[in-house]
Amino acid sequence: MSTDLSTAPRGGDPIAPHGGELVNLLVEGDAAASLRDEASNLPKVVVNERELSDLEMLANGALSPLRGFQGERDYHAVLETMHLAGGLPWAIPVVLSLTDDEAKRLGGADAVALLPGEGADPIAVLRITEIFKRDKRKEATSVYRTDDDAHPGVKAVYDAGDFCAAGTLEVLALPTHEDFRQYRLTPAETRAEFRRRGWRTVVGFQTRNPIHRAHEYIQKCALEIVDGLLVHPLMGATKSDDVPPDVRMRCYEALFSGYYPKDRAMVSIFPAAMRYAGPREAIWHAIARKNYGCTHFIVGRDHAGVGDYYGTYDAQKIFEEFEPGELGIQTLNFEHSFWCSACEGMASPKTCPHGEETRISLSGTKVREMLRNGERPPMEFSRPEVADILIAAMQER
Ligand SMILES: [Zn+2]
Numbered sequence: 001m002s003t004d005l006s007t008a009p010r011g012g013d014p015i016a017p018h019g020g021e022l023v024n025l026l027v028e029g030d031a032a033a034s035l036r037d038e039a040s041n042l043p044k045v046v047v048n049e050r051e052l053s054d055l056e057m058l059a060n061g062a063l064s065p066l067r068g069f070q071g072e073r074d075y076h077a078v079l080e081t082m083h084l085a086g087g088l089p090w091a092i093p094v095v096l097s098l099t100d101d102e103a104k105r106l107g108g109a110d111a112v113a114l115l116p117g118e119g120a121d122p123i124a125v126l127r128i129t130e131i132f133k134r135d136k137r138k139e140a141t142s143v144y145r146t147d148d149d150a151h152p153g154v155k156a157v158y159d160a161g162d163f164c165a166a167g168t169l170e171v172l173a174l175p176t177h178e179d180f181r182q183y184r185l186t187p188a189e190t191r192a193e194f195r196r197r198g199w200r201t202v203v204g205f206q207t208r209n210p211i212h213r214a215h216e217y218i219q220k221c222a223l224e225i226v227d228g229l230l231v232h233p234l235m236g237a238t239k240s241d242d243v244p245p246d247v248r249m250r251c252y253e254a255l256f257s258g259y260y261p262k263d264r265a266m267v268s269i270f271p272a273a274m275r276y277a278g279p280r281e282a283i284w285h286a287i288a289r290k291n292y293g294c295t296h297f298i299v300g301r302d303h304a305g306v307g308d309y310y311g312t313y314d315a316q317k318i319f320e321e322f323e324p325g326e327l328g329i330q331t332l333n334f335e336h337s338f339w340c341s342a343c344e345g346m347a348s349p350k351t352c353p354h355g356e357e358t359r360i361s362l363s364g365t366k367v368r369e370m371l372r373n374g375e376r377p378p379m380e381f382s383r384p385e386v387a388d389i390l391i392a393a394m395q396e397r
Contacts, residue, residue, distance in 0.1 A: 019065025204294035236273035278310035339380030
């Protein structure tokens with residue numbers, strides 16, 4: 001067992017945040033009033049949708065121990081070594097991009113007010129420590145393992161400004177969300193909820209898709225060995241052909257009301273934007289879930305992948321590049337699973353000796369085609385309640 005302080009339990013929580021302390025960058029009370037005054041007189045920069053997700057996660061501690069957007073030293077350390085300059089594991093840079101014009105306009109300013117949209121009120125002040133040139137090609141090949149701009153994560157990097165502003169953040173307000181407010185728990189709130197429920201071990205499940213039987217099975221396998229399950233759907237920016245958030249949320253609600261034990265499972269929103277960085281993003285996802293209080297994290301096949309940029313098991317193998325105990329959170333690797341009519345149950349290649357002919361597995365393309373035609377996939381593949389929600393959503397579109 002590791003005796004590293006960063007993984008030792010504190011204050012009754014099952015797992016310490018990454019780096020040991022849960023960051024909270026929200027400024028309140030009188031300090032907030034004077035910060036708001038100051039912000040109104042500072043140069044202003046509008047933060048794009050993806051970086052706004054990062055800002056929210058910096059503010060609420062999901063990206064602990066970061067206290068702001070990263071500087072050049074950490075940026076290159078993360079790209080080259082998957083660690084911060086100080087030595088703590090970190091897989092994807094968290095930066096605030098600036099266009100050439102914005103960089104020029106900021107000049108030598110030592111602070112900038114950040115806006116969630118054009119004409120909006122400032123939500124944060126960044127105390128600028130440096131402005132540096134972003135090495136986009138190096139970032140693409142390090143984080144995404146490709147510099148192909150057909151990759152959505154690479155494209156987002158290339159589309160962003162060429163400079164980055166680094167520094168610590170003082171946050172006036174979290175970005176506002178009109179939808180699913182009851183599901184938007186901060187890391188402090190999920191931790192409090194885990195304590196309230198008496199969960200000492202919690203497995204986190206990342207998803208950007210509706211949940212069919214295969215993923216339900218994986219979650220429940222994990223739940224057999226821990227106290228609680230946090231289904232933690234990513235609800236920041238995704239590709240336009242991914243299933244929209246409101247449809248996904250209805251699917252999760254249907255599953256939770258029909259098939260999950262209420263005292264052992266909960267759903268909450270992960271506000272991150274999707275990078276599609278495969279293995280590197282699996283690390284990043286795991287570290288964030290550690291900050292939310294999860295002790296375990298499920299890594300399936302092709303986690304956070306897109307197209308054929310990553311090998312099927314790359315996202316599981318990359319965790320072996322860290323020393324035991326270095327990340328703190330325990331990953332649980334899973335195979336793809338399916339209903340086997342000979343086993344008469346859900347199974348995987350790890351547990352089922354039968355051949356393809358007894359296994360009910362459908363390609364994503366086939367499932368989409370069935371749903372478009374108003375046809376439910378077999379109940380061994382998808383819960384009928386989930387299928388009906390997806391069929392209705394397809395027909396609305
Ligand atoms: Zn079988």
